[in-house]
Amino acid sequence: MTDAMIRLEQVTKRYHDTVAVNELDLAVNPGELCMLIGPSGSGKTTTMRMINRLIEPSSGRIFLDGDDVTHVDPVQLRRRIGYVIQQVGLFPHLTIGDNVGTVPRLLGWDRARIRARTKELLELVGLDPDVYLRRYPAELSGGQRQRAGVARALAADPPVLLMDEPFGAIDPITRERLQGEFLRLQHDLHKTVVFVTHDIDEAVRLGDRIAVLAEGGRLEQYDTPAKILGSPATGFVADFVGADRGLRRLTVTAVDRADVETPPVVHVADAVADARQVMDGAGAKWAVVVDGEEHLRGWIGRDRADGEGTVGDRAHRMEAWVPLGATLKQAFSEMLQHDAGWVAVLDGERFVGVLTPESLHTALRRSVDDEAGVAVEESPLRQ
Amino acid sequence: MARHPLATGGPGVSLPGQTISWLADGNNWRGVNGILDLTVDHLEVTGLSMLIAAAVALPLGIGIGHRRRGGRVITVVANAGRAIPPLALIIILASEPSFGVNTRTAVAALSVFAIPPMLINAFTGVRNVDVDALDAARGLGMNGPQLLARVEIPLALPLLATGVRIALLQTFATATIASFAGTRTLGTIIQINQATNQEQAVLAGALVIAIEALLLDVVLAWIQGAVKPGPRTRRRWGEGRPALDSVVAVSVSEAA
Amino acid sequence: MLGANCLRANSWVCGAYLSSREGQIIHFTIQHLELSGLSIGLGLVFAIPLSLLALSRRWLRASVLSLLGVIYTIPSLALFVLLQPWLGVTHATPVVVALVAYSQLLLVRNFLVGLDEVPAEVIDAARGMGYGPLALLWRVRLPLALPAIFAGLRVTTVSTIALLTVGGVINQGGLGSLLFQGFQDNFHAQVLVASVLIVVLGILADVVVVGLQWLATPWQRAGQA
Numbered sequence: 125m126t127d128a129m130i131r132l133e134q135v136t137k138r139y140h141d142t143v144a145v146n147e148l149d150l151a152v153n154p155g156e157l158c159m160l161i162g163p164s165g166s167g168k169t170t171t172m173r174m175i176n177r178l179i180e181p182s183s184g185r186i187f188l189d190g191d192d193v194t195h196v197d198p199v200q201l202r203r204r205i206g207y208v209i210q211q212v213g214l215f216p217h218l219t220i221g222d223n224v225g226t227v228p229r230l231l232g233w234d235r236a237r238i239r240a241r242t243k244e245l246l247e248l249v250g251l252d253p254d255v256y257l258r259r260y261p262a263e264l265s266g267g268q269r270q271r272a273g274v275a276r277a278l279a280a281d282p283p284v285l286l287m288d289e290p291f292g293a294i295d296p297i298t299r300e301r302l303q304g305e306f307l308r309l310q311h312d313l314h315k316t317v318v319f320v321t322h323d324i325d326e327a328v329r330l331g332d333r334i335a336v337l338a339e340g341g342r343l344e345q346y347d348t349p350a351k352i353l354g355s356p357a358t359g360f361v362a363d364f365v366g367a368d369r370g371l372r373r374l375t376v377t378a379v380d381r382a383d384v385e386t387p388p389v390v391h392v393a394d395a396v397a398d399a400r401q402v403m404d405g406a407g408a409k410w411a412v413v414v415d416g417e418e419h420l421r422g423w424i425g426r427d428r429a430d431g432e433g434t435v436g437d438r439a440h441r442m443e444a445w446v447p448l449g450a451t452l453k454q455a456f457s458e459m460l461q462h463d464a465g466w467v468a469v470l471d472g473e474r475f476v477g478v479l480t481p482e483s484l485h486t487a488l489r490r491s492v493d494d495e496a497g498v499a500v501e502e503s504p505l506r507q
Numbered sequence: 508m509a510r511h512p513l514a515t516g517g518p519g520v521s522l523p524g525q526t527i528s529w530l531a532d533g534n535n536w537r538g539v540n541g542i543l544d545l546t547v548d549h550l551e552v553t554g555l556s557m558l559i560a561a562a563v564a565l566p567l568g569i570g571i572g573h574r575r576r577g578g579r580v581i582t583v584v585a586n587a588g589r590a591i592p593p594l595a596l597i598i599i600l601a602s603e604p605s606f607g608v609n610t611r612t613a614v615a616a617l618s619v620f621a622i623p624p625m626l627i628n629a630f631t632g633v634r635n636v637d638v639d640a641l642d643a644a645r646g647l648g649m650n651g652p653q654l655l656a657r658v659e660i661p662l663a664l665p666l667l668a669t670g671v672r673i674a675l676l677q678t679f680a681t682a683t684i685a686s687f688a689g690t691r692t693l694g695t696i697i698q699i700n701q702a703t704n705q706e707q708a709v710l711a712g713a714l715v716i717a718i719e720a721l722l723l724d725v726v727l728a729w730i731q732g733a734v735k736p737g738p739r740t741r742r743r744w745g746e747g748r749p750a751l752d753s754v755v756a757v758s759v760s761e762a763a
Numbered sequence: 764m765l766g767a768n769c770l771r772a773n774s775w776v777c778g779a780y781l782s783s784r785e786g787q788i789i790h791f792t793i794q795h796l797e798l799s800g801l802s803i804g805l806g807l808v809f810a811i812p813l814s815l816l817a818l819s820r821r822w823l824r825a826s827v828l829s830l831l832g833v834i835y836t837i838p839s840l841a842l843f844v845l846l847q848p849w850l851g852v853t854h855a856t857p858v859v860v861a862l863v864a865y866s867q868l869l870l871v872r873n874f875l876v877g878l879d880e881v882p883a884e885v886i887d888a889a890r891g892m893g894y895g896p897l898a899l900l901w902r903v904r905l906p907l908a909l910p911a912i913f914a915g916l917r918v919t920t921v922s923t924i925a926l927l928t929v930g931g932v933i934n935q936g937g938l939g940s941l942l943f944q945g946f947q948d949n950f951h952a953q954v955l956v957a958s959v960l961i962v963v964l965g966i967l968a969d970v971v972v973v974g975l976q977w978l979a980t981p982w983q984r985a986g987q988a
Contacts, residue, residue, distance in 0.1 A: 589965070595958035
């Protein structure tokens with residue numbers, strides 16, 4: 125229990141006659157990305173803002189890295205916590221460079237150190253320092269501003285990051301990209317993050333664990349995305365996650381070696397007659413074509429395997445493939461996109477096997493059974 | 508002007524006391540140069556100037572605002588209105604033989620200065636009408652004049668009223684000074700008594716002017732409140748003083 | 764137009780007037796600048812504590828603005844005269860005090876509006892990052908209120924320069940005194956020159972304030988990109 129980086133103990137927030145958050149207990153481990161999700165009125169933003177005491181809890185205690193911070197000086201506390209909000213809130217009257225250097229300056233770092241750190245962070249979030257250091261927020265696009273906002277939050281290297289729907293005001297295409305970049309960032313930096321969102325897809329994609337809150341800040345379930353989707357603890361969670369949680373599970377399940385089928389395989393240099401034999405022997409209507417290094421070259425249909433010549437002359441190119449460890453969603457998506465009945469699975473460049481719609485479904489059901497055994501490290505490579 | 512016995516003011520009577528006495532003397536109210544008479548003259552000059560100015564400024568401002576062009580001209584007019592001292596124009600006109608020192612000169616000058624506030628507010632009011640409301644109205648099939656009459660002007664009414672209020676107060680104030688270029692207004696009280704060193708009368712005149720201006724403001728505020736569409740909110744008198752609303756709006760947009 | 768002829772002819776445009784009355788013109792121009800400058804400077808000085816006072820409580824805001832509004836409604840000549848018994852007839856003090864009083868409404872009002880217009884998310888982000896209340900005011904809210912404050916300052920400056928003219932009627936108006944004297948003497952050239960100079964001063968002052976604003980708000984220039 126004392127391992128947790130952030131711990132809320134019986135935290136309550138009361139406003140006159142309404143209870144926004146009711147005796148919430150929550151613990152976020154170091155390096156963990158905790159998503160707070162729920163409908164409006166669930167107190168998710170209120171909860172987040174109590175961590176850095178922008179809202180004072182009516183009762184309960186808040187612990188940061190083991191220390192009780194419920195009553196410490198909030199201003200000093202906030203300088204140790206990164207804070208990112210939806211509208212970003214960059215200071216319009218300061219350059220991006222000065223914006224990013226805000227907290228270091230408040231903490232009294234010397235100028236050279238601030239400068240260096242600012243440049244480092246701008247590069248980290250994908251904003252070329254030479255270009256953006258001296259620009260003003262008004263000159264940046266929405267996506268660029270949010271990146272600057274993240275850089276600003278990370279400037280003093282706080283262990284904890286609070287994010288309130290940071291990508292909410294951004295167009296879907298840029299949002300997708302920013303989410304991906306944020307994942308990579310988090311992978312490198314291992315910050316402890318509390319991330320508020322109302323978008324279940326975002327929660328599933330980004331979170332290590334998801335806390336589903338109901339009216340009055342009641343914690344309904346606090347679990348990994350797979351479990352939230354696979355075994356919702358209450359009717360509320362099931363409803364909230366949505367009727368197509370089955371589909372959503374596709375995004376959290378990875379293609380495993382055990383899932384793939386192995387159809388007949390022929391070499392590109394083989395004679396067509398040999399290929400014919402292999403296919404007839406297996407009763408298959410097609411075979412996968414590989415080369416000497418077991419790289420995928422294509423496929424050949426039985427109907428094209430008549431007469432003379434090499435396999436290479438008759439083979440079709442194979443467009444639909446995914447790497448091992450991709451999500452089932454990607455596999456299915458490839459299949460649909462190329463209008464194929466199957467998708468190849470590759471380990472690096474080496475051909476491993478194929479997935480068909482049937483084997484996809486089996487893989488999905490396998491993941492449900494595997495529930496108990498899925499550890500955080502085995503979660504799919506998020507893209 | 509008859510002098511009140513107490514107006515001689517010896518060492519025993521203070522200036523404020525003398526002033527009150529002067530005001531208490533009915534003779535100072537009645538008669539040709541009495542307060543009431545001069546008030547009427549003052550209001551006449553103010554009113555006439557306002558009518559002329561409104562006849563020019565309101566249609567012009569509404570028209571330009573409707574077309575949504577010519578904002579620059581408006582800005583220039585606004586700046587000119589602020590930078591040129593009214594007294595200068597009055598004096599210059601009064602010096603020209605064709606105008607001379609008379610009421611006509613004063614009205615001409617006062618009209619000119621009453622134009623900018625009404626022009627600016629009319630323009631801003633019409634131009635700032637919600638574009639979506641206009642779009643919807645056009646979609647319903649309204650043509651230009653109908654849009655103007657049924658949508659733009661009604662929605663611009665608060666700002667129009669504000670402009671009129673500002674212009675009226677300003678003209679009332681400037682009419683005071685017009686007396687020094689020969690027109691009879693309340694400023695005449697000050698002018699005449701200054702020449703004869705009747706301090707208490709000068710002070711009394713100033714007090715009357717100030718109070719009348721404030722009364723006028725109250726009346727205008729009430730009328731303006733009646734014109735404003737929407738729920739009636741209780742306002743402290745003087746709060747939301749519009750004298751500056753438009754100025755702030757125009758200035759900030761100029762500054763932006 | 765040139766030469767002593769225009770003086771005799773009492774023409775409006777007369778170069779000889781400028782050359783012959785140079786000293787007088789300069790004297791009154793400087794006086795006008797001094798009095799306006801003093802009024803505007805004092806106006807700013809008073810506006811700051813007034814604004815902070817108005818900020819501290821809701822009801823104070825309404826009261827302060829109401830009071831300033833009432834003062835603003837009083838016609839300038841009346842106010843000058845009303846202040847004379849207490850502040851002296853031979854000095855320009857009543858005029859300066861009145862001009863300062865008039866400037867307050869616009870300055871304080873714009874100051875308050877400027878502060879109001881600071882985006883809420885900027886303040887939230889600033890607090891969330893660890894700005895204390897004083898630093899928040901000084902480093903975030905005030906700088907962002909500058910555009911509105913400058914807008915008010917622009918108008919105040921031009922208005923004060925023009926309004927000072929009325930003081931000419933009681934001989935405490937800088938170029939206004941020159942103007943009024945010219946009227947009483949029926950001296951056309953003097954009237955015109957005084958009028959033109961007042962307008963020019965106003966325009967110049969406006970340009971200066973705009974220049975100051977440009978210097979003080981670099982982020983506004985950049986935003987034009």
